Amino acid sequence: MLLTSNLMFLVYSTLSNSMLMNRLGTMTMMFTFMTYMNSMSMVSLTPGMTMFNNWFKLTTYNLPLTYLMFGMMMMLLLYNTTNVKYNLKSNFYMLLMMSNMMGLMLLPLVNDLLTLYMMMELQSYSLYLLTGLHNKSYNASRASLLYFMMGGMASVMILMGSYYMYNMTGTTNLTDMSLLNDMMNTNNNNNYMNLSMKDYFDMMVMALLFKMGLAPLHRWSMSVYNYAPTYMTAYMSMVAKMSMGCWLYVNSNLFNNYMFMMFFYVSLLMGSYKPLYQMNMKTMLAYSGMLNFGYVLLTMMTYDMSFYVYMMQYVLTHMMLFMGMLSASEYMEKPMTKWSPLLYMHQLRLPNLTLSFMLMLALFSLMGMPPLPGFYAKLYVLTGAMQDNYMLETCLMMVCSVLATYYYSNMMKMLMTSKNDNKMLEVNNINSTNAYMLSMCLMLLLTFFMYLPYLLEGLYIMMM
Amino acid sequence: MTLTLLSVSTMTSMMSRMMKNKYKEMMLVSSMLMMMPTLYEWQEVDTYFRTDGMADMLMLLTVYLVPLSMMSNWNNMKDMLYYELMLNLGMMLMMNFMCQDMTSFYMYFEASLAPLFMMMGLYGAANRDKAADYMLMYTLFSSLFMLLAMALYEVMLDNTDYEATSMMFLSMELQSMLFMAMFMGMAVKTPLSPVHTWLPVVHSESPLAGSMLLAGVMLKLAMYAMMRLMMPTLTLATLLYTPMMYMLCMMTMMYTSMMTLRQTDLKVMVAYSSMSHMAVCMLGMFSNSMTGLTGSLVLSMAHGFVSPGLFMMVGGMLYDRYHNRLLHYYQGLMTYMPYLSVYFMMLSFCNVGTPLSMNFMGELLSMTGTMDRAPLLGMLASFSVLLSACYQMKLTNRLTGGMKTPYLHLTSDVTYRETFLLLSLMMPTMYLGFFPNWSMDFLWSLTNLMYTMY
Numbered sequence: 001m002l003l004t005s006n007l008m009f010l011v012y013s014t015l016s017n018s019m020l021m022n023r024l025g026t027m028t029m030m031f032t033f034m035t036y037m038n039s040m041s042m043v044s045l046t047p048g049m050t051m052f053n054n055w056f057k058l059t060t061y062n063l064p065l066t067y068l069m070f071g072m073m074m075m076l077l078l079y080n081t082t083n084v085k086y087n088l089k090s091n092f093y094m095l096l097m098m099s100n101m102m103g104l105m106l107l108p109l110v111n112d113l114l115t116l117y118m119m120m121e122l123q124s125y126s127l128y129l130l131t132g133l134h135n136k137s138y139n140a141s142r143a144s145l146l147y148f149m150m151g152g153m154a155s156v157m158i159l160m161g162s163y164y165m166y167n168m169t170g171t172t173n174l175t176d177m178s179l180l181n182d183m184m185n186t187n188n189n190n191n192y193m194n195l196s197m198k199d200y201f202d203m204m205v206m207a208l209l210f211k212m213g214l215a216p217l218h219r220w221s222m223s224v225y226n227y228a229p230t231y232m233t234a235y236m237s238m239v240a241k242m243s244m245g246c247w248l249y250v251n252s253n254l255f256n257n258y259m260f261m262m263f264f265y266v267s268l269l270m271g272s273y274k275p276l277y278q279m280n281m282k283t284m285l286a287y288s289g290m291l292n293f294g295y296v297l298l299t300m301m302t303y304d305m306s307f308y309v310y311m312m313q314y315v316l317t318h319m320m321l322f323m324g325m326l327s328a329s330e331y332m333e334k335p336m337t338k339w340s341p342l343l344y345m346h347q348l349r350l351p352n353l354t355l356s357f358m359l360m361l362a363l364f365s366l367m368g369m370p371p372l373p374g375f376y377a378k379l380y381v382l383t384g385a386m387q388d389n390y391m392l393e394t395c396l397m398m399v400c401s402v403l404a405t406y407y408y409s410n411m412m413k414m415l416m417t418s419k420n421d422n423k424m425l426e427v428n429n430i431n432s433t434n435a436y437m438l439s440m441c442l443m444l445l446l447t448f449f450m451y452l453p454y455l456l457e458g459l460y461i462m463m464m
Numbered sequence: 465m466t467l468t469l470l471s472v473s474t475m476t477s478m479m480s481r482m483m484k485n486k487y488k489e490m491m492l493v494s495s496m497l498m499m500m501p502t503l504y505e506w507q508e509v510d511t512y513f514r515t516d517g518m519a520d521m522l523m524l525l526t527v528y529l530v531p532l533s534m535m536s537n538w539n540n541m542k543d544m545l546y547y548e549l550m551l552n553l554g555m556m557l558m559m560n561f562m563c564q565d566m567t568s569f570y571m572y573f574e575a576s577l578a579p580l581f582m583m584m585g586l587y588g589a590a591n592r593d594k595a596a597d598y599m600l601m602y603t604l605f606s607s608l609f610m611l612l613a614m615a616l617y618e619v620m621l622d623n624t625d626y627e628a629t630s631m632m633f634l635s636m637e638l639q640s641m642l643f644m645a646m647f648m649g650m651a652v653k654t655p656l657s658p659v660h661t662w663l664p665v666v667h668s669e670s671p672l673a674g675s676m677l678l679a680g681v682m683l684k685l686a687m688y689a690m691m692r693l694m695m696p697t698l699t700l701a702t703l704l705y706t707p708m709m710y711m712l713c714m715m716t717m718m719y720t721s722m723m724t725l726r727q728t729d730l731k732v733m734v735a736y737s738s739m740s741h742m743a744v745c746m747l748g749m750f751s752n753s754m755t756g757l758t759g760s761l762v763l764s765m766a767h768g769f770v771s772p773g774l775f776m777m778v779g780g781m782l783y784d785r786y787h788n789r790l791l792h793y794y795q796g797l798m799t800y801m802p803y804l805s806v807y808f809m810m811l812s813f814c815n816v817g818t819p820l821s822m823n824f825m826g827e828l829l830s831m832t833g834t835m836d837r838a839p840l841l842g843m844l845a846s847f848s849v850l851l852s853a854c855y856q857m858k859l860t861n862r863l864t865g866g867m868k869t870p871y872l873h874l875t876s877d878v879t880y881r882e883t884f885l886l887l888s889l890m891m892p893t894m895y896l897g898f899f900p901n902w903s904m905d906f907l908w909s910l911t912n913l914m915y916t917m918y
Contacts, residue, residue, distance in 0.1 A: 398612065
């Protein structure tokens, strides 16, 4: 469906204006989502099903997250269907977005090293292009180029890893590999080969984590997120990580935990410590995303449903923060640039108190204040980690989350000052569509504790 | 219950938005209404709402203090948000005492930080940023260890209910681990000596109602958690760690009492003094005897009346009139504010623990319990009475005695509102000092907390 609409859009994009394109594209996505919802009926197929000659595998493990991703993308893309003050519209946006989405949605389902590479490139290339879409902006082109270089490097590593793996096992299929892996585990005398297979997987994991921009290989991603226009940052800082993370989670029985462990430690430390001396909102949010993904790495190691709970809270809070930032751009009288009007923390004095309250709630959730989703997510991660006896990791998690609280609370204090700011109350309000989306997010955030039990039940059944 | 209270708060907020000129009154009334669920339930089922006397006592304290603290800020705050935050804070504290589950306790415990943080950040004094950060960082960091303990409970027992966990007998190692984790949260909240530094800053910078509730109710949360979360379940560990706790309490008491003597900020003085009293409470709590436990709770309650009263006086009445909190500026209030001085002296004497005040009963019983448990430490602990007399007398003398200083201009004495507030705090203190039976009869279930061999 996405492919078809993509082709259609190729034709359309030559002759219509950008707003129409964006709206049409979003509607297409909604239809696709509805169709995709039908795949829920395959839950009863216990091991999942494979598609396209075992290239893709749709299981109950990757289904929830792809739904989540889809929903999030739609909500984020709705921003582009509205008229805003700093208007950034392009004819090619939807086109690229469609191809990107194809890559993103298919990546978690990948069951073959070749398709892994293909899907990875499909989503990466479209992201490179999307980043540089506004080539009038020097920063955006810079980000795009940097992204391209770094992403290319990671892709080469993936390719190399797959080559070695193929060389050794004679197959590119992941199911075959996991079978092989099991076999190796049972007969212990041939230990050498087993070890080296895991090593090559380590290489791929490292490349993927590099692409996700987790510490210690995170410097490039911070600058990319910072340079790109805000609405692009919102999109790419979340989705790329999510789809790759989901693939890693689904196939985590193939990997060693060492690599995850290393990235977990460093991401946590970096994500909590680095933003302490940052003034740049986008960088801070990027670091906070990294910190949250550090927690997610822990759930990958423990391999339980806290992964989904954490992902939900991550998506919800970060989406709210980014959408709030985008909406707050309306009030920027002296924008930093046209592409990212709200860039620094001191710009968070907003005349719209409801908006600042929403942002504060999202930040509270990130801090882990009950009864917001952040708390539950943290509780489940902690419980899961304790179950598997990751003691030191949980302690580090706590220390880091307190460190992170400090910069969240700094942002909050900045937001709070908007209360005392009575001037410029009479300015244009945010677009009603955006306001609607934001309030929907807020409702989801506030009532999380009500629907969480149902979600958990569902996840439990799916993961049985 | 949560939903009931939440709907009360939401309705109030919405209605106050509709009637802009009546919002204070509405908030006040609804804060009084908060008591309703508890009282209603008592009548209905003739039972203590699945709680016992210990919780009821603190719940009553909470519902008593919230309207009072709102009234204390009646004239100097003209912002609806402030009263909304107060109402919600009170509500969360209330639910904190109601819940029957460790995880819910933790949730309300943490959630009460959010309104306090906002209140402090928006309406605090000059140093409010620092204070808000202190409060948030200290409490969050320490209570995350509590969360860890709760996760461990979840893993081990799949349950965090008070009743259910107290039925289990955990191994000594596990108990010790859980105790240490819980203790970190409690020590900061009480606060005990090495980690007490947040309290003076927060008290002095927070707006009046905030510091009243902090001193009156939030410090008691630590006591309550000690009783609910630690003593019934982690019995052996509690006994094992009693010497450590006693040492910490002693250190806190001595150190804070002496520190109080050196302070110049009035609110900080009251804050330090409440720390030393909480340490006495803690001593009684760990005495493993009926006397000590009763004393500890009675003192908690008494302190919940007296300390907000003192805060109201120095942070509200004097501050509203002179706009500073420095001890050096004040002198000779007796000459032209006789009523205020008399009230102040009475409250001071109560705070010291003069006989016939409720504080006296509490301190006496806690000390007795402590002496039973550890005679030497108990003896040392009784020095705290002397020390608290020292600083309190210094404070009272400086404020009321002497000549009027040139820094002060003449102002009116206490208004009717202030008289009402002070009397409503002083009456229960005195009454329960005369007839302490009423408050002690509440505490029939304290025996459950003791560890005895038969």
